[in-house]
Amino acid sequence: MALKYYFDLMSQPSRAVYIFLKANNIKFEAKPVALRKGENFKEEFTKLNPWQRVPVLDDNGFVLTESVAILRYLTSKYNLPEHWYPKNDLQRQARIEEYLHWQHLNTRMQAAMVFRQKLIMPVARQGKIDEAKVNRFKDQLPKIIDQLDKYFLKDGKYIGGNEDISVADLLGVCELTQLYPVFEEEIYMNNKNVKQWMERVRERLNPHFDDGHSITYRTREAYKTLGPKLGAKL
Numbered sequence: 001m002a003l004k005y006y007f008d009l010m011s012q013p014s015r016a017v018y019i020f021l022k023a024n025n026i027k028f029e030a031k032p033v034a035l036r037k038g039e040n041f042k043e044e045f046t047k048l049n050p051w052q053r054v055p056v057l058d059d060n061g062f063v064l065t066e067s068v069a070i071l072r073y074l075t076s077k078y079n080l081p082e083h084w085y086p087k088n089d090l091q092r093q094a095r096i097e098e099y100l101h102w103q104h105l106n107t108r109m110q111a112a113m114v115f116r117q118k119l120i121m122p123v124a125r126q127g128k129i130d131e132a133k134v135n136r137f138k139d140q141l142p143k144i145i146d147q148l149d150k151y152f153l154k155d156g157k158y159i160g161g162n163e164d165i166s167v168a169d170l171l172g173v174c175e176l177t178q179l180y181p182v183f184e185e186e187i188y189m190n191n192k193n194v195k196q197w198m199e200r201v202r203e204r205l206n207p208h209f210d211d212g213h214s215i216t217y218r219t220r221e222a223y224k225t226l227g228p229k230l231g232a233k234l
């Protein structure tokens with residue numbers, strides 16, 4: 001099989017590309033990279049991606065990093081339906097691009113950092129959470145959820161007023177589900193529009209959405225009993 005996909009389902013962009021591949025019935029050879037075991041720092045993986053990060057796609061020797069680039073590449077290569085990434089409608093495409101650039105310092109950064117501070121960083125601190133650091137990122141989230149609601153989701157079922165799902169919705173929802181294992185999902189559950197959008201995306205992509213989130217759901221269950229001590233056991 002020509003297409004190899006390197007991922008860890010605990011990584012938000014990895015999940016997004018995994019769900020995308022499954023939902024579009026694109027066959028691939030799965031190459032899991034366990035970040036918790038430091039497999040991304042191994043020599044073989046570093047040769048593939050010098051930044052030692054997932055996701056990575058290897059299409060018959062053509063190696064591509066960065067989830068956004070991978071999703072766009074797959075959309076063109078497999079000539080997927082326009083709704084995923086509109087190629088023939090400049091303004092619809094630009095709306096999706098707008099989110100893809102905005103996400104980095106907003107949904108992506110803040111949700112990832114809350115997760116990191118609540119689960120990964122306590123490993124070095126005997127299971128203790130630095131609440132001030134958690135709050136520094138968490139405090140930004142209500143503003144970001146509000147911007148999603150009032151700007152990106154203001155006139156349609158999906159980001160940018162689209163009637164059907166795009167890569168922006170997929171990446172956006174996978175970022176926010178990173179809050180789920182550490183019980184911070186009330187941040188989006190309290191916003192009806194954002195909550196309904198997340199559920200819409202999940203339903204639109206199931207069974208692949210839940211399959212791609214199986215580890216997320218399991219981690220939540222384990223966090224219930226172990227809390228931040230779970231990080232050391234991952």
Ligand SMILES: N[C@@H](CCC(=O)N[C@@H](CS)C(=O)NCC(=O)O)C(=O)O
Nearest residue numbers: 011012013052053054055066067068
């Ligand atoms: N902008 C990149 C982000 C990739 C990234 O940050 N991956 C994280 C997991 S979500 C990673 O591999 N981290 C490994 C590490 O920090 O050691 C993308 O969207 O693909």
